[in-house]
Amino acid sequence: MDDNPWRRKSSSQTPIVTASSECLMDKLPSCLIMDILSRLPIKTILNCRRVCKTWLHFISESFFTELHLERSPTSLLIKTISNNPESRNLQLVQITGLRFRAVEEMKFVPGTNLPCNDFLIEHSCNGLLCLSKTFQFDFHEDIYVCNPILGEYISIPLAAGQETRHQSNFALGYSAITREYKVLHTFCSKTGSDFQPEAQIYTIATGKWRSIHKALRNLDIFMFDSFVGGSIHWELRDEGNCVNSIGSFNFENEQFSQFSLPPRYNEELVTLTVFEGCLGVSFFITCLQPQYEIWVMKEYGKKESWTKLITVENPGFGELCEPLIFLNSGLILMMHYREYVVCYDTRTKFMEAIRIWQAQGNSYAMPYKPSFVSLKDVAKGEQLKMSRSCVIHP
DSSP states (O other), X not given: OOOOHHHHSOGGGSOOXXXXXXXXXXXXXXXXXXXXXXXXXXXXXXXXXXXXXXXXXXXXXXXXXXXXXXXXXXXXXEEEOOSSGGGOOEEEXXXXXXXXXXXXXXXXXXXXXXXXXXXXXXXXXXXXXXXXXXXXXXXXXXXXXXXXXXTEEEEEOOOSOGGGEEEEEEEEEEETXXXXXXXXXXXXEEETTEEEEEEEEEETTTOOEEEESSOOSOOOOTTSOOOBTTXXXXXXXXXXXXXXEEEEEETTTTEEEEEXXXXXXXXXXXXXXXXXXXXXXXXXXXXXXXXXXXXXXXXXXXXXXXXXXXXXXXXXXXXXXXXXXXXXXXXXXXXXXXXXXXXEETTTTEEEEEOOSOOSSXXXXXXXXXXXXXXXXXXXXXXXXXXXXXXXXX
């Protein structure tokens, strides 16, 4: 008698595994599937869109879009500056691990992700970019709003009289009450020997510009994430180019306003930032012992709530560093004048220069939250254009 149990087992008793086309994920509630998909990296979600029509439908749902936007980590958008338009790149850099050991990159390519090659980034909001194309000095030829992740874009028609407008700047914002996206255009018109600030607003899906009264000068906000409390913010400078206050525009009530700076500041080397949903301002103080300070407005709109958050003594960099991203790990990423990113560890008080992307020539970085906000939903009534099928470039 053979006591070997393996030898006794007949082939008829061996379990047979058969292939099945049934997907176990299909048995989950749709809201749970969207919850799982919203936690994945951008590249993985784009690949999931190609798996089947069901997943494509889920990722296109407004519930998924809002869920992903809420969780989407702030990333870096790198714009390469070059005299050769063909060498200008736009690159998304997502930090997926501590100390930048895990970095995910995507290249945004004209014709695939972007409407054109030669452009300026005016502003971003909820993953949408406001781009401008100029043809002479500061005269704008085209204005676009696009989502480079989805390869969707629309052209914003400019109002008449562009040739008489100077110092034109554009900003994109969102009204949570009306759920509308709007483009703000500020400029100066010459009246006699003086230039007067003016502003117009364009609500996407209406096709019309409207004038706004009591405009402020010097709208220049593309270098930082400026959207707090339903408003965008920028530095207001006097005739000597010194920062003397903070300008703001609220996309809900469409009104301009001004905020006071913290009580102690250097009038020249000032930049704005956002920290944990609060408006922040940073100062690079050039004295015998150079130091770098970051202040935050704890209660929005109340100047008495300005609080010093961080002081960096002897940073080791003789030029201004602009805060980009505050990471949960206690690290702060700052852009050192169009050359590289500087990392400051608030726990160890150590600052170092790092390179987390490869670019030829000068470049600038800005905070960016990639999203799946579709212009099909935002720009109803506008002529939506699609770039070629969004291709992922390593």
